[in-house]
Amino acid sequence: MVEQTFWDEMTGGGADVRTVYGRVNEWLKSTPPDVLAARRTQAELLFRRIGITFAVYGEKDAAERLIPFDIIPRVIGQSEWSLMEKGLIQRVKAINAFLCDIYGTREILRAGLIPPDLVFGNPHFRPEMAGKRAPHDVWVHIAGIDMVRTGEDEFYVLEDNARTPSGVSYMLENREVMMRLLPDLFSNHRIAPVENYTDLLLNCLRSVAPPRSAGEPVVALLTPGPYNSAYYEHSFLADRLGVELVEGHDLSVRDGVVYMRTTQGPRRVDVLYRRIDDDFIDPLAFRPDSVLGVPGLLDAYAAGNITLANAIGTGVADDKALYTYMPEIVKFYLGEEAILKNVPTWRCREADALKYVREHIGELVVKEVNGSGGYGMLVGPHASKAEIAEFEKKLVAQPDNYIAQPTLSLSTCPAFVENGVAPRHVDLRPFVLTGAEGSRVVPGGLTRVAMRAGSLVVNSSQGGGTKDTWVIEDA
Amino acid sequence: MLARTADNLFWLARYVERAEFTARIIDITARLAALPKAYGGGAEWESALSAVGSLERFRETYEKADEPSVIEFLIFDPANPSSIRSCIESARTNARAVRTALTADMWQSINSAWLELRALEQMRAPFERMSRERTDPFLDVVKAMSRDFDGAAYRNMLRNDAYWFSRLGLYMERADNTARILDVKYHVLLPETEAVGGSLDYFQWTSILRAVSAFTAYHWVYRQSVKPWLIADLLILKKEMPRSLVSCYDNLARNLDAIGNAYGVQGPSQRHARAMLLRLESGNVEAVFERGLHEFLTEFIADNTRLGAIVAEQYLVN
Numbered sequence: 001m002v003e004q005t006f007w008d009e010m011t012g013g014g015a016d017v018r019t020v021y022g023r024v025n026e027w028l029k030s031t032p033p034d035v036l037a038a039r040r041t042q043a044e045l046l047f048r049r050i051g052i053t054f055a056v057y058g059e060k061d062a063a064e065r066l067i068p069f070d071i072i073p074r075v076i077g078q079s080e081w082s083l084m085e086k087g088l089i090q091r092v093k094a095i096n097a098f099l100c101d102i103y104g105t106r107e108i109l110r111a112g113l114i115p116p117d118l119v120f121g122n123p124h125f126r127p128e129m130a131g132k133r134a135p136h137d138v139w140v141h142i143a144g145i146d147m148v149r150t151g152e153d154e155f156y157v158l159e160d161n162a163r164t165p166s167g168v169s170y171m172l173e174n175r176e177v178m179m180r181l182l183p184d185l186f187s188n189h190r191i192a193p194v195e196n197y198t199d200l201l202l203n204c205l206r207s208v209a210p211p212r213s214a215g216e217p218v219v220a221l222l223t224p225g226p227y228n229s230a231y232y233e234h235s236f237l238a239d240r241l242g243v244e245l246v247e248g249h250d251l252s253v254r255d256g257v258v259y260m261r262t263t264q265g266p267r268r269v270d271v272l273y274r275r276i277d278d279d280f281i282d283p284l285a286f287r288p289d290s291v292l293g294v295p296g297l298l299d300a301y302a303a304g305n306i307t308l309a310n311a312i313g314t315g316v317a318d319d320k321a322l323y324t325y326m327p328e329i330v331k332f333y334l335g336e337e338a339i340l341k342n343v344p345t346w347r348c349r350e351a352d353a354l355k356y357v358r359e360h361i362g363e364l365v366v367k368e369v370n371g372s373g374g375y376g377m378l379v380g381p382h383a384s385k386a387e388i389a390e391f392e393k394k395l396v397a398q399p400d401n402y403i404a405q406p407t408l409s410l411s412t413c414p415a416f417v418e419n420g421v422a423p424r425h426v427d428l429r430p431f432v433l434t435g436a437e438g439s440r441v442v443p444g445g446l447t448r449v450a451m452r453a454g455s456l457v458v459n460s461s462q463g464g465g466t467k468d469t470w471v472i473e474d475a
Numbered sequence: 476m477l478a479r480t481a482d483n484l485f486w487l488a489r490y491v492e493r494a495e496f497t498a499r500i501i502d503i504t505a506r507l508a509a510l511p512k513a514y515g516g517g518a519e520w521e522s523a524l525s526a527v528g529s530l531e532r533f534r535e536t537y538e539k540a541d542e543p544s545v546i547e548f549l550i551f552d553p554a555n556p557s558s559i560r561s562c563i564e565s566a567r568t569n570a571r572a573v574r575t576a577l578t579a580d581m582w583q584s585i586n587s588a589w590l591e592l593r594a595l596e597q598m599r600a601p602f603e604r605m606s607r608e609r610t611d612p613f614l615d616v617v618k619a620m621s622r623d624f625d626g627a628a629y630r631n632m633l634r635n636d637a638y639w640f641s642r643l644g645l646y647m648e649r650a651d652n653t654a655r656i657l658d659v660k661y662h663v664l665l666p667e668t669e670a671v672g673g674s675l676d677y678f679q680w681t682s683i684l685r686a687v688s689a690f691t692a693y694h695w696v697y698r699q700s701v702k703p704w705l706i707a708d709l710l711i712l713k714k715e716m717p718r719s720l721v722s723c724y725d726n727l728a729r730n731l732d733a734i735g736n737a738y739g740v741q742g743p744s745q746r747h748a749r750a751m752l753l754r755l756e757s758g759n760v761e762a763v764f765e766r767g768l769h770e771f772l773t774e775f776i777a778d779n780t781r782l783g784a785i786v787a788e789q790y791l792v793n
Binding site (some may be wrong): 160225226231235239244245246247249250260261263264355 | 476477480481496500545571572574575636640734738790791
C-alpha cells in the first residue's frame, strides 16, 4: 500500500503558510499550549452552560454528551468561498428542478438519462407526491451539502442532504463561543458573519407560504420531541426563529387545514419546518404506527393549505446511486457544467464498472447505495483478505446495490489535540436556503473534524468534533 | 401560545413550589421532633405527611412513620409523585419540553438541582439510610432551586402569557400548601386552646410560621407574642404576607386578568378568581373562626382545585 499524502489547508503542503492562515499561524506560534488548553476548557464550560448536547440517553443516564469542539478556526478565503457558493446554489437549483420533474412530467426519464428503477425502486421515492407541485417549485428549502477538499482548487461534493439536514446550531453556537473565547484573534481578521442564518431561514420559510387572504404567515417547527437526539437544535432554532416548537399532537387537520392547539383555541399554521422524516410525518399516508406525525397532513398539503419544508419525497434526490448522476442532472436542467465536482464513482450496476471495481477492490471504498453513517461499506485499503472476499460475494450477488469510490485524500487543518497542535482531517457542510426569491448560503458552514490522528471519520457518533469556519476577506 | 407549552409551564412552576414546600416541612418537622415528647406529642413525622397530603399513600407501602422512612418517602421515593425527587424530575422533563419558553437561568436552576440529586444518590450504597448530614444540605439546594427559578423568571422573563401561566402554577400551588399546613394544625389554632403563659403549643404555632417562612414577618406585623388566631389572620387574610391565601389570590386574579386582557376575552377563570379574592379581602378572622377554621379551609382547598380545573378547561385543553 502506498502512503497517502494529504493536502493541508494551512501549509498547502509546502514550507510556507498559505496567506489566509497567516494570522492564525502567528497566533498559534505565540500562544503557549497551556493557554490553548485553558481556552478549550473554557469553551467546554460554555457549551455545557448553553446546554448544547448532541444526544440524550435515557433519563437514568446523565451523559448528555458534548461534541468535542476544536478551538482553532478553519479559514477559507473569500475567493475560494465565492466559487464554492456559486457551485452550491447551482447544485441545489438542479436538485429542485429534478424533484419538480420526477414528481411531474419526468422528462429526464424520457430522455433516458437515468435508469427509471433508480427513481421508482428508491425507498425515498413517494408515489403519493406524483402530480403534486411544491409552492414556488421549491422542494428542498434547506439543503446540507457535504464537501471535501483535496487540494488548492479541488473541492468535491461527498453527499447531498436534501431531507432534514442537521448541524446548523453548531455552526451558530461555535461562532458565538469563539467570539467570547478569542476576541483578540477576531479583532485582527474580517470574518463573514453567520448569525443572520436564522433570519434568512425565517424569510425563506415565509416566502413559500400558501397565498392567504389576510395576515402574516404562521410558521412552526415540527419536532419528534425531547427524546430526539437533535432536540436541542430544534428548540434552539425555534427560539431564534421566534416560532412555536410543535410536536405532532399539538397539531390537527380539519377540512384540509392544519391547526395548532393554543391557549386561544386552534390557530392556523401555514408553513411547517419539519424535522421529522417522511415515514413518520402522517400516519394516514405513511407508517400507520407513527405517533409523532400529524394525521391528514398530506391531504392538507395536497389541498395547498400548508407548505412543508422540506417537501415530502426529497430523499429520492440525495441517494448515493443518484448522486453519481448529479453532473448530468445539472447539465440537463440548467444547460451548464456542474461547478462542483463529484467524487469519481463507479456504478456497480454497469458491467464495465463492476469489472473495474472487482479488479481494484483493495484500493476502493465500496458503499451500499442506501446505507448511511458508515454502515454496509468496505474500505479496501483497511480490509483483510477475508473481509474482501466476503464483501465481494454480496457485491456480485447484487451489484445494483453498490457504488465504489477511490479513497479520498481529505484535506487537513491544524487542530488542538492531546499532545499539541497537529493536522486533522476535515469536511464541510454548508447550508443552502432556498425560498421564493432564490437561494442563499451563509458563508462557511459546519466543519467536522476527525479528532483521532489519521482518521478520516468525522461523524460525531464516532468521536468526530467540530470547529468554527471562517470565510475571510482575501489579504 | 401552544396549549401544551402553557400546561407545561403551569406544572413546572407547581412542581418547583411543591418541592420547596416539602423541603420546608421536613426542616420544621426535624425541629419539632428534637423537642421532648411533652412538647410535640411524638407524632411529628406523621403530621408532616398530613401537611403535604400524602399520609394515605405513605401507609400503602410503609409501616411506621418514623424519621428515616418519612424522609425516604418525602425526598427520594420515586413511587411518591410528590417526593422531592419526583418533583425535580417532573420539573426537568417539563422544562426540557418548553425550553424555548424559559430563560437559560431558569433551566439551569432546575438542572443543577437535578445533578445534585443524582450525585447524592450515586454516593449512596444500596439500602443505606441517608443521614441528615447529607439530606439537610440537599434541602437547602432545593430551596435555592426554587429561589433561583422564581428569581430568574421574575427578573428576566418576557411579560407575556408564558410568564402568566407559570405564575398561575406557582400561586395555585402555594395557596394549596398554605391552606393545608393550616388545616393540619387547625386544632392547635383554636382560641380555646390558648393557655395562659408559655403554652406548649408555642412550638407548634411557630412551626407553622417557619413552614411558610413567616416567623420574622409575624413579629413585624403584630409586634406581640405568638397568638394562634393572629397566625390564622396572617396566613389567610394579610395581603402583605406573600404566602397568605389572600396574597396568592391577589396574584392569581392579577395574572389571569393579564391573560384575559392580552387575549381580549375574560372568562370563567377570571370570574372565579375575582370572587375568591373578594371573599378573602372582605373577610375577618373572627368570622372565619365562627364558621369553623377547618370548614373554611376545606372549602378553600376545594375552590382552589376548582380554579385549576376551570383554567385547564378555558385554556389548556382544546
